[in-house]
Amino acid sequence: MNVHVNASRPYDVVIREGLLEACAPVISPYVQGRTAAVVTDDNVAPLYLQTLTGQLKACGCRVACYEIPNGEASKTLETYGRLLVWLSQQGLTRGDCVIALGGGVVGDLAGFAAATYLRGIAYVQVPTTLLAAVDSSVGGKTAVDLTTGKNLAGAFYPPALVLCDPLTLRTLPAQVFADGMAEVIKYGMICDAPLLALLERGMQGQQSAIIGRCVAIKRDIVSRDERETGERKLLNFGHTVAHAVEKCSNYTVSHGRAVGIGMAVLTRSWEKRGLCPPECTDALLRLLGQYGLDDTCRYDAAALCAAMGADKKRDGDSIDLIVPTGLGKTAICRTPVAQLPGIVAAGLA
Ligand SMILES: NC(=O)c1ccc[n+]([C@@H]2O[C@H](COP(=O)([O-])OP(=O)(O)OC[C@H]3O[C@@H](n4cnc5c(N)ncnc54)[C@H](O)[C@@H]3O)[C@@H](O)[C@H]2O)c1
Structure with a gap:
């Protein structure tokens, strides 16, 4: 199923079981011949990172991966700052792409980094929680928390593409589902x-x-x-x-x-x-x-x-x-x- 979002920069949300292991043709236009910087967390990486990077490499792009500790405690200015520095160390330019593989924490953080790095580079959301699939990966709200409250620093910045594979939800703990x-x-x-x-x-x-x-x-x-x-x-x-x-x-x-x-x-x-x-x-x-x-x-x-x-x-x-x-x-x-x-x-x- 494809849901087309007519935002200030239009994009598609592709929802299909098994999409992750066959996403190369869909994601290729966004990454081919470029660098794809995949941001994920330490729970999601062992489950799905290899499958995604395999598909990205099949598109003929350079892949770099950044892993954060899972959970809301990572959605901070400190993690955000370290991620920006890492993007620049990887030599990402305006034509390259950030890919958020994970739940709402990874999506919000990576999205905000993409919104601000070099004044904005493209990013793709690959939601792996139900909350991210139905909510945070769509709509272009990106943010990190401040010590004074949630989501207080952020930007409206639509993704270039959202890839949702509902099969990834099978590994979610019941509480997270x-x-x-x-x-x-x-x-x-x-x-x-x-x-x-x-x-x-x-x-x-x-x-x-x-x-x-x-x-x-x-x-x-x-x-x-x-x-x-x-x-x-x-x-x-x-x-x-x-x-x-x-x-x-x-x-x-x-x-x-x-x-x-x-x-x-x-x-x-x-x-x-x-x-x-x-x-x-x-x-x-x-x-x-x-x-x-x-x-x-x-x-x-x-x-x-x-x-x-x-x-x-x-x-x-x-x-x-x-x-x-x-x-x-x-x-x-x-x-x-x-x-x-x-x-x-x-x-x-
Ligand atoms: N931008 C928006 O519009 C928007 C909307 C709603 C919520 N949010 C934000 O989203 C965040 C919450 O997102 P969340 O509920 O996805 O939390 P999360 O990203 O912390 O994920 C919850 C847990 O599930 C794990 N996980 C993720 N995918 C998994 C999988 N497939 N299998 C096993 N484990 C997996 C993660 O490692 C984490 O431990 C909050 O920070 C909230 O503010 C943003």
Whole structure:
């Protein structure tokens, strides 16, 4: 399946089982006769690096590989700086290409390095987690974390190509697969009631189709609002609370799990205010449970709101929160920051 994304620089997302071991013809136009700098992590490298480098070499390109320790702790300015220096030591020029092989951490970091190295060189995303496949590899958001908060330094910088092989998801630990399910459920909640119904019936045999559907939803939203001035904010459903949960936990709670909690907290709270129908809350909580995700956290409203201080989605004294207004329907609600503690407290209960 091919999903074409009409961004400021258009690109294709190719989703196909077995693609990784047969990707040479697809990736060749981006790397032939050039240097391909593959960035990956120490979990993914032993599983898939050799297969990818074999395909790249078959394209007639020079391959250089950079491995980072896995996990969010690598998405820092320090790792980013070391990666930039390594790219320059490898002699990469503007015509060369960075390839991100891994989950959202590798994709965000390598994407930001590609966005800024020599003021921008091409990069290809090869997502190997469900979260990266349905979300972070598409849309062109790249970033690293600062000590003051998540994703605070970054750039909007679309990839040249996304290669998604759903077979790579087979080696994911259940917990990491569940992280991606939080984003899949998010797509259903924001705009796709039939997807929610499909998820309730189970994912068996539907994985590639579901990934394609999520990517198409993101493509549609991003192509109408690439730089998140309006509709793209819907994709942040649950993320303001999620980032606070991640920060409170010192990043021991993963992003996807935190997104599940964030959606549940907000949805319960909006229902109490009469803004969200109970069937939305019920469907969300059922799906989170079905796919092994939490709907509560051990932090109180004061701690979470303190952690939200540096949220980049904040605009002066207001923040845009997302309200489910029906199954598969959401609206953006501009909310005074002063109301956040009450909203969060109501959703935790
Ligand atoms: N740019 C965006 O639009 C966007 C959107 C959502 C999330 N994100 C970011 O994505 C990051 C989270 O991404 P993630 O959940 O993919 O985490 P991750 O990249 O840390 O991957 C999770 C774990 O799975 C391992 N792994 C990856 N692929 C594997 C495979 N096929 N088999 C076995 N193990 C594998 C990794 O080594 C890691 O330990 C966060 O930093 C978040 O901020 C970015």
